[in-house]
Amino acid sequence: xxxxxxxxxxxxxxxxxxxxxxxxxxxxxLMLIGMPILMLLLFVYVFGDAMGTGLGGDSxxxxxxxxxxxxxxxxxxxxxxxxxxxxxxxxxxxxxxxxRFRTMAIARVSVLTGHVVGSLIQxxxxxxxxTGVAVLLGFRPSAGPGEWLAAVGLVLVVSFALTWLTVAxxxxxxxxxxxSNVPMPLMxxxxxxxxxxxxxxxxxxxxxxxxxxxxxxxIETLRGLLMGTGIQDSAPLALGWCAAIAxxxxxxxxxLYNRDPSV
Amino acid sequence: MTPxxxxxxxxxxxxxxxxxxxxxxxxxxxxxxxxxxxxLLGPNGAGKTTMVKILTTLIGADEGRMRxxxxxxxxxxxxxRAGIGVTGQYSAVDGLLTGEENLRLMADLHRLGRRAGxxxxxxxxxxFDLTDAARKPAAAxxxxxxxxxxxxxxxVGDPRLLFLDEPTTGLDPRSxxxxxxxxxxxxxxxxxxxxxxxxxxxxxxxxxxxxVLDRGVIAAEGTADELKRRVAGGHVRxxxxxxxxxxxxxxxxxxxxxxxxxALQVPGDTGVTGLRSLLARLDDAxxxxxxxxxxxxxxxxxxxxxxxxxAGDGAGTQNPPVHAQRKAA
Numbered sequence: 001x002x003x004x005x006x007x008x009x010x011x012x013x014x015x016x017x018x019x020x021x022x023x024x025x026x027x028x029x030l031m032l033i034g035m036p037i038l039m040l041l042l043f044v045y046v047f048g049d050a051m052g053t054g055l056g057g058d059s060x061x062x063x064x065x066x067x068x069x070x071x072x073x074x075x076x077x078x079x080x081x082x083x084x085x086x087x088x089x090x091x092x093x094x095x096x097x098x099x100r101f102r103t104m105a106i107a108r109v110s111v112l113t114g115h116v117v118g119s120l121i122q123x124x125x126x127x128x129x130x131t132g133v134a135v136l137l138g139f140r141p142s143a144g145p146g147e148w149l150a151a152v153g154l155v156l157v158v159s160f161a162l163t164w165l166t167v168a169x170x171x172x173x174x175x176x177x178x179x180s181n182v183p184m185p186l187m188x189x190x191x192x193x194x195x196x197x198x199x200x201x202x203x204x205x206x207x208x209x210x211x212x213x214x215x216x217x218x219i220e221t222l223r224g225l226l227m228g229t230g231i232q233d234s235a236p237l238a239l240g241w242c243a244a245i246a247x248x249x250x251x252x253x254x255x256l257y258n259r260d261p262s263v
Numbered sequence: 264m265t266p267x268x269x270x271x272x273x274x275x276x277x278x279x280x281x282x283x284x285x286x287x288x289x290x291x292x293x294x295x296x297x298x299x300x301x302x303l304l305g306p307n308g309a310g311k312t313t314m315v316k317i318l319t320t321l322i323g324a325d326e327g328r329m330r331x332x333x334x335x336x337x338x339x340x341x342x343x344r345a346g347i348g349v350t351g352q353y354s355a356v357d358g359l360l361t362g363e364e365n366l367r368l369m370a371d372l373h374r375l376g377r378r379a380g381x382x383x384x385x386x387x388x389x390x391f392d393l394t395d396a397a398r399k400p401a402a403a404x405x406x407x408x409x410x411x412x413x414x415x416x417x418x419v420g421d422p423r424l425l426f427l428d429e430p431t432t433g434l435d436p437r438s439x440x441x442x443x444x445x446x447x448x449x450x451x452x453x454x455x456x457x458x459x460x461x462x463x464x465x466x467x468x469x470x471x472x473x474x475v476l477d478r479g480v481i482a483a484e485g486t487a488d489e490l491k492r493r494v495a496g497g498h499v500r501x502x503x504x505x506x507x508x509x510x511x512x513x514x515x516x517x518x519x520x521x522x523x524x525x526a527l528q529v530p531g532d533t534g535v536t537g538l539r540s541l542l543a544r545l546d547d548a549x550x551x552x553x554x555x556x557x558x559x560x561x562x563x564x565x566x567x568x569x570x571x572x573x574a575g576d577g578a579g580t581q582n583p584p585v586h587a588q589r590k591a592a
Contacts, residue, residue: 006374009371009374010372013368013371013372016371017357017360017368020359020360020364021359021360024359024360024400025359095353095354095355095357095358096351096353096354096355096356096413097355097356097357099321099349099351099355100349100351100355100416100417101372102320102321103319103320103321103344103347103349104344104372104373104420105341105342105344105345106372
């Protein structure tokens with residue numbers, strides 16, 4: 001029991017540390033939010049009209065495309081935040097402070113849970129801001145309170161999984177430079193799924209990949225919750241993927257963190 | 264393994280560690296009484312940091328037995344961690360937080376509680392002369408300030424055993440002296456200190472016992488005086504009034520002459536008996552000595568004599584072998 005309360009107390013201390021970092025250096029958070037907003041503006045105002053018509057919906061055009069891509073943009077927001085986590089984990093590991101934590105009688109994993117929970121807070125904030133911008137641009141979700149709640153839950157679950165993945169990548173990368181590059185594919189996966197165009201418009205090889213990669217069911221579930229499109233089996237698939245990614249990444253990160261650091 | 268763990272802070276036998284086929288530590292034995300300063304002296308690459316990492320539970324040893332404050336660091340790492348403080352070679356402060364926040368972070372992790380934590384933080388800031396910089400981010404601190412904050416953070420939990428891994432490397436002489444004073448103050452409070460250093464003077468000034476670590480083995484161990492006595496590096500320097508006197512003495516005693524200063528360096532026994540017989544020989548030969556001085560070896564001599572190479576001569580060092588050059592001159 002005391003072991004658990006200690007672990008919780010230490011993790012809370014580490015979360016406070018992360019929040020202080022974010023609070024003191026808001027430029028990092030702003031950059032993480034700015035990137036998906038830029039993408040949103042680019043896609044809506046540059047490609048939006050042509051793409052919206054291609055969707056073949058009843059209204060078509062820019063407004064329809066905005067509604068279509070917001071879930072993908074939100075997933076991209078979560079991916080960017082997770083990338084920020086990889087960088088801050090790598091920075092931590094390269095500094096002496098983590099060596100200090102390792103020589104203290106504290107719950108070992110609290111360093112990592114501090115990063116994960118801090119990153120979840122950041123992701124929730126970023127997703128809220130990006131959604132707000134989308135609404136200002138004319139995004140009109142059809143979700144009721146229940147759907148909104150479910151959407152927030154999904155955002156947390158996805159961010160949780162992605163963050164554990166990038167925590168592991170951050171440790172494995174060995175340097176801040178690598179850590180900022182390694183999670184890059186996460187940024188592109190929404191493009192190679194149903195984030196920006198329906199998968200049935202893709203050439204066959206790519207379509208096969210897009211339909212089976214984890215981001216597609218996540219985007220479809222989020223879109224279904226927000227816009228009332230069909231979810232079908234996307235929800236269990238999305239949750240299954242998240243659980244698998246989170247568990248595997250957690251175990252990987254923990255093993256990496258607990259191994260003997262080299263000289 | 265240790266009869267009275269309360270009186271022995273660190274005990275180790277046969278510690279070995281290698282990375283691949285490179286042996287870093289090759290059978291180290293330690294026995295450090297509580298309340299003393301023990302210094303591991305050696306050049307870069309001798310294995311000092313690896314030793315500290317093993318004793319502070321950061322990495323495991325390949326072989327050997329240890330007791331730190333009466334606990335086995337492999338089986339009960341948290342019991343060891345609860346009693347130690349570590350200040351490594353590289354600053355272990357959170358550069359994004361202020362000095363005050365760094366100390367509060369440590370206080371929270373030591374579960375001191377809000378009020379006690381604040382009090383302890385303020386006390387340490389005061390003691391380490393950081394009160395003025397308390398609200399600045401640690402990244403903006405100078406090297407000396409960072410090192411002081413680092414040490415202050417190690418002390419938040421009131422450790423009984425403090426590991427200092429090259430605490431003054433890279434500091435200017437004034438900061439170094441300041442840190443030495445702080446370390447002496449800690450020892451006066453009863454803290455056991457395990458200090459690694461590549462500075463012979465530092466070990467000489469601070470340590471009760473010194474172990475000379477060379478390429479993974481302890482080449483010699485003892486008090487500074489004991490180590491110096493083990494070296495036949497002492498000499499007697501004689502100065503004469505006239506060149507004739509110098510010539511006569513050089514013919515009689517050998518040694519190294521310094522014609523400019525009219526002086527002669529005679530190596531050998533610098534004890535009372537040796538001096539008496541030296542003076543008797545000079546007297547018998549009727550040579551007048553203007554001035555006589557006795558030079559006992561310093562730790563530089565010790566290092567050279569014990570390891571066969573200079574202190575700056577170890578593997579992987581960037582320092583020029585200053586000592587070896589001086590010896591050769």
